Amino acid sequence: MPSGMSLIVKTVTRLVASFIVLFGVYVALYGHVSPGGGFAGGAIVAGGLILVMLAFGRRQTRNMFTHGMALGWDCGGALAFVAIALLGYLAGDFFLNFAGHGDPYRLASAGTIPLSNAAIAAKVGAGLFGVFLALAVFRPGQRQEGEQ
Amino acid sequence: MTIGALPYVLALVLMLIGLYVIVAKKNIIKIILGIAILEYAVNLFLLLLGYRNGGAAPIRSPEQTDNVVFAAGAVDPVPQALVLTSIVIGVGCLALMVALAIRLHEKFGTFDMTRIRELKG
Amino acid sequence: MDPIMWLLLALLAFMIIGALIAAETEDLLSSVVCVGAVGAGLAIIDLFLGAPDLAITQVAVEVLCVVFLIRVVLTRRDETHETHKDTLAIGSVVLVLGVLLVLGGWAMTTLHPFGEPLLASADPGVAGQYLAGGLEQTGAANYVMAVLLDYRAYDTLGEATVIFVSIIGAYAILRKTGRVHHALGNEPDR
Known part of the structure; x- marks a missing residue:
């Protein structure tokens, strides 16, 4: 039995999936200049990864996406956000926007806001994708599956 | 009732529909959907509270150089910021509820609340 | 009346109808799809009320919610039948919700009217x-x-x-x- 969905879905997914993930990263990184932000960008990235997984089936993507990877990015994003918050103590206060504000309307502006956006995007994207991974692996009445 | 309160009242109606689903339905998935509807309604209500007539999105473009003019024409950014996180919290909690529903279905073979209660113990 | 008000009322009516269908339909899959339609309506309202951030987030999250829920509903048998025998219980629930609607609607009239928030008043x-x-x-x-x-x-x-x-x-x-x-x-x- 061929794995995943039909050929049409697979071909279209091959064409668009990378662009969806790229758009998610763009939305997250440019959140302080244009509409978007870490939450939206993370959800879009998770949507792109879920599309790949649904189109190609669990068997083909087993080595691409693992639970450890999702959990690692999730925890890493959360820790990075807390670290940015704690780095504010360098300048004197919790969550102080210590970095220079720079030139407005540029990517490198607004101090810690783009960094926080990137951390939140990693956390939200990996978290939502990890939940879907757990849901997809889970089958009722088949407890004897492996973890991955 | 004035026309100015009509959107609020319709958001309240949507909220009460969600509440009705939570209270009156027996299917666990239906209850999860009710919570989702309730959450949409509350988000919508907060957003409606911040809108001003003819307001633009609170995002500056380089042409808008005057702070006062911009502040007089933008909608309220604070409810938007709070709702933004609330939406994502909603999907996280939905995932948690869905996981619980899956485990319940695995154990009892049904989504029906009353039958789960009978089968317990 | 403002054109945006008409648009808002139409979309709100769409969302309420979608929510009612989601509440009353027997088929769980149709119910999930109707909730997805309600979320899509909310995203359009976000877009017209000056909140593009919320619109982007709502659309992305809505897709994820619907995928999660369809994933659960599609592969599982469900034989729940809503019995309509307990009309007393349903009636009392509807009665309480009606009282809530009246009191809540009365409270809503005391808020700042739509389109003139606190931000637009003298003390923003x-x-x-x-x-x-x-x-x-x-x-x-x-x-x-x-x-x-x-x-x-x-x-x-x-x-x-x-x-x-x-x-x-x-x-x-x-x-x-x-x-x-x-x-x-x-x-x-x-």
Whole structure:
């Protein structure tokens, strides 16, 4: 039995999936200049990864996406956000926007806001994708599956 | 009732529909959907509270150089910021509820609340 | 009346009808799809009320919600039948909700009317201060992000913790290791 969905879905997914993930990263990184932000960008990235997984089936993507990877990015994003918050103590206060504000309307502006956006995007994207991974692996009445 | 309160009242109606689903339905998935509807309604209500007539999105473009003019024409950014996180919290909690529903279905073979209660113990 | 008001009322009516169908239909899959339609309506309202950030987030999240729920509903048998015998209980619920609607609607008339929020009044409050000095104080052109990650970043840290805990909780409930026993090899596809 061929794995995943039909050929049409697979071909279209091959064409668009990378662009969806790229758009998610763009939305997250440019959140302080244009509409978007870490939450939206993370959800879009998770949507792109879920599309790949649904189109190609669990068997083909087993080595691409693992639970450890999702959990690692999730925890890493959360820790990075807390670290940015704690780095504010360098300048004197919790969550102080210590970095220079720079030139407005540029990517490198607004101090810690783009960094926080990137951390939140990693956390939200990996978290939502990890939940879907757990849901997809889970089958009722088949407890004897492996973890991955 | 004035026309100015009509959107609020319709958001309240949507909220009460969600509440009705939570209270009156027996299917666990239906209850999860009710919570989702309730959450949409509350988000919508907060957003409606911040809108001003003819307001633009609170995002500056380089042409808008005057702070006062911009502040007089933008909608309220604070409810938007709070709702933004609330939406994502909603999907996280939905995932948690869905996981619980899956485990319940695995154990009892049904989504029906009353039958789960009978089968317990 | 403002054209945006007509649009808003039409979309709200669409959302209410969608929610009613989601509440009353027998088929769970149709119910899930109707909730997806309600969320799509909310995204369009976000777009017209000057909240493009919310519209993007709502659309992305809505797709994920519908995928999660369809994933659950599609592969599981369900023989729940809503019995309509207990009309007394349903009637009392509807009665209480009706009282809530009347009292709530009365309370809504005391709020600032739609389109003239606190921000537009003589004393704009904290939101007015954010709008007046946000670009100089934070350097971010998007004021929603300025509020979210600079002025009220501590709030966002708490909310990020809630998301983290809920997702880890879902993971812990669905995990395989530590449950009964497991053997590798016969993993089903997809």
